[in-house]
Amino acid sequence: MPRLDLAIVTETYPPEVNGVAMTIGRLVEGLRKNGHRVRLVRPRQNAIDAPVIPKDSCRENDLVLPGFPLPGYAGLRFGLPAKRRLCAAWREHRPDAVHVVTEGPLGWSAVAAARSLGIPVTSGFHTNFDRYSRHYGMGWLQPTVAAYLRSFHRRTRATLVPTDTLAASLAGEGLSGVRVVGRGVDVELFDPARRSNALRAEWGLAGADLAVLYVGRVAAEKNIGLALRAFTAIQVHRPGARFILVGDGPLRAKMQQQFPAHHFAGQRLGCDLATHYASADIFLFPSLTETFGNVTQEAMASALTVVAFRSAAAAQMIVDGENGRTITPGDDLAFIQAAALVAQDGQALRKLGERARQSVGACTWGAVSLRFEAVLREAINVAA
The missing domain is CATH 3.40.50.2000 (Glycogen Phosphorylase B;)
Structure with a gap:
């Protein structure tokens, strides 16, 4: 199969420490290992942060954009809207598909930019932010946050989730194109x-x-x-x-x-x-x-x-x-x-x-990366 040229937009990435950052880091590693080109779009993590040259290219750099600290999550940041910047970057170097990991302002603008350019766009559902609100005295926000998340994912060609149960739940709420990708574990490290x-x-x-x-x-x-x-x-x-x-x-x-x-x-x-x-x-x-x-x-x-x-x-x-x-x-x-x-x-x-x-012996990140790739190819083929 031909190698893919992908843009992955995420508001968290290693060395930040959380499940989403670790998962996306592993998937990007797997995609690059399999010969695909991956260009990351993410917020600047600190004052000395700079674009990183991917292993698969000496020409294409990650796109590092301004960001602000996420309230209540020290060390994490959210990206600002950047539709114009993303449109310019993707016109110059058009990816086969855009995958949006997080639903913040940067993620929303990435979906809008990809749609406006006719680039297939998929998304990942990684965090139940709507459930978080009640733990911080803002339970009244839960329906609003839930509605925003569903609206976000309805604008993408496929929504990638880690479990069958979550897939069924989102499908039951009227979200189409839900695909189960799963998660891996490094059994050589965790031994x-x-x-x-x-x-x-x-x-x-x-x-x-x-x-x-x-x-x-x-x-x-x-x-x-x-x-x-x-x-x-x-x-x-x-x-x-x-x-x-x-x-x-x-x-x-x-x-x-x-x-x-x-x-x-x-x-x-x-x-x-x-x-x-x-x-x-x-x-x-x-x-x-x-x-x-x-x-x-x-x-x-x-x-x-x-x-x-x-x-x-x-x-x-x-x-x-x-x-x-x-x-x-x-x-x-x-x-x-x-x-x-x-x-x-x-x-x-x-x-x-x-x-x-x-x-958990068969739950390798290599297998998850191949499944992730298959879902992206499906989205690209549907758009063709």
């Missing part, structure tokens, strides 16, 4: 062989003591209070257990003061992050705002027993009682009880963890 007794000792654990892990943004929309309550229930049966929280966010400082016995590891990356996963025993993930939740697959690849609500990645990847525990969404008491129950049986923990790792 139980990285388990470190030295790190566990730093956490204050000895022998068979239990390490209970949370990885993610330390923020209200992650429902992190439920994880804290579940850990309290675990301590009734395993008093030597320790709660390890990896990540940063607006609630971290307050929680560190309120829970000084818990270990707040901050943001961790690469092998360091993988070692933190592998050195734990149980992974608690109580979020109900995810479209996927890459951390779920990372924990499973690390052979942890995951306790999560039956939504997003957990609904897609976990069979309750076979390779983890999933709970009916919103049933907080059942979530707490499930966490306390699995913590009592070390042998069951090990079996669930081993099966979890086995179940």
